[in-house]
Amino acid sequence: MRSGTARRAVASTALLLLATAGAATAIGRPAAAPTEAEPQPAAPAPAATQPAAPAAADARDADRAAVREAFAGFVKAFESRDAKALAGHWTAEGEYENAEGVTVRGREALEKGFATFFERTPEVKAEVHPEALRFLGRDSAIEDGTVDVRRGAAEPSTRARYTALFLREDGKWLLARLAETTDDEPSLDDLAWLVGDWKSLAGQDAEILTTYSKDENGKFLKVRFTIKGKDRTLSGFQVLGKDPATGAIRAWTFEAEGGIGEAVWARDGDHWTAEATGTLADGRTLVATNILRRINDDLFTWQSIDRMLDDEELADLPPVKVTRVKPASK
Numbered sequence: 001m002r003s004g005t006a007r008r009a010v011a012s013t014a015l016l017l018l019a020t021a022g023a024a025t026a027i028g029r030p031a032a033a034p035t036e037a038e039p040q041p042a043a044p045a046p047a048a049t050q051p052a053a054p055a056a057a058d059a060r061d062a063d064r065a066a067v068r069e070a071f072a073g074f075v076k077a078f079e080s081r082d083a084k085a086l087a088g089h090w091t092a093e094g095e096y097e098n099a100e101g102v103t104v105r106g107r108e109a110l111e112k113g114f115a116t117f118f119e120r121t122p123e124v125k126a127e128v129h130p131e132a133l134r135f136l137g138r139d140s141a142i143e144d145g146t147v148d149v150r151r152g153a154a155e156p157s158t159r160a161r162y163t164a165l166f167l168r169e170d171g172k173w174l175l176a177r178l179a180e181t182t183d184d185e186p187s188l189d190d191l192a193w194l195v196g197d198w199k200s201l202a203g204q205d206a207e208i209l210t211t212y213s214k215d216e217n218g219k220f221l222k223v224r225f226t227i228k229g230k231d232r233t234l235s236g237f238q239v240l241g242k243d244p245a246t247g248a249i250r251a252w253t254f255e256a257e258g259g260i261g262e263a264v265w266a267r268d269g270d271h272w273t274a275e276a277t278g279t280l281a282d283g284r285t286l287v288a289t290n291i292l293r294r295i296n297d298d299l300f301t302w303q304s305i306d307r308m309l310d311d312e313e314l315a316d317l318p319p320v321k322v323t324r325v326k327p328a329s330k
Helices: 013-017 053-079 082-086 107-120 188-194
Strands: 090-097 103-105 125-137 142-151 158-169 170-183 196-199 209-215 218-229 233-242 248-257 260-268 273-280 285-296 299-309 313-314 318-326
Touching: 053 142, 053 158, 053 170, 082 125, 090 107, 103 107, 103 218, 107 158, 142 170, 142 188, 188 218, 188 233, 188 248, 209 318, 248 273
Parallel strands: 090 170
Antiparallel strands: 090 103, 125 142, 142 158, 158 170, 196 209, 196 318, 209 218, 218 233, 233 248, 248 260, 260 273, 273 285, 285 299, 299 313, 299 318
């Protein structure tokens, strides 16, 4: 949400146009197959009478793979909208608790809940971001992560944290409990859909070209931008990442002509505001509120408002439509 007065954050003439810089029945929030868990700390060297450590590690690796497979089957059942198969991934007394604190217990109740959810939600999409998988004992494991759920292409996604408790029964890993809690803290994963090439639609005042990519460790988004106007071309690059001190998403922008800027991004559903301040190459200060509105995975708008150049108010810029550049078919 945008505050009435623009807080300080990124810009320059280029940055402003930018850079296109930059329910108990609703229980069916799915989870995708978890990624590889963090490696476990190395065990002390065993004594001569102890079993070799690699054997235990191998056993845990096999269990980890089995949990991943069980979760993948859960996702497949969800995507198939098969309430019975989905409930079958729980233990007989298994339970689900949604972010509002409503709990459903037992396979029969879970099956009914999922069936109702699928009837009322014809279109739903979820993105799961596993964070850690750990074992509590020989036959129990917990996974933590986040899930983004979108009900229809035009609806904003909602995010929740989840904790999944798995138990092994008769050699099969099953969900004993899946609990969700509200998670409003922004994540760089919320902007991962931007990865790729983008171009402003024809017929607008300037042609804007941008490319988003992840860095090698997935901790930052890198942006290259070019803005072609009637009289001049501006270019530069931008880096977005999570500030470990505040938890906020920050952006740092550097223009080829020497201007620099910084912004704090805030999420409002699928939309983002960037409260920006920057210094132009000639030393003047520019502040603005930049707004990115996600229309769908292949289209967004970018607008800059509440602009000030030193002490002079500037007019708001109209929204710029930006579309994904699809790879050329071979």
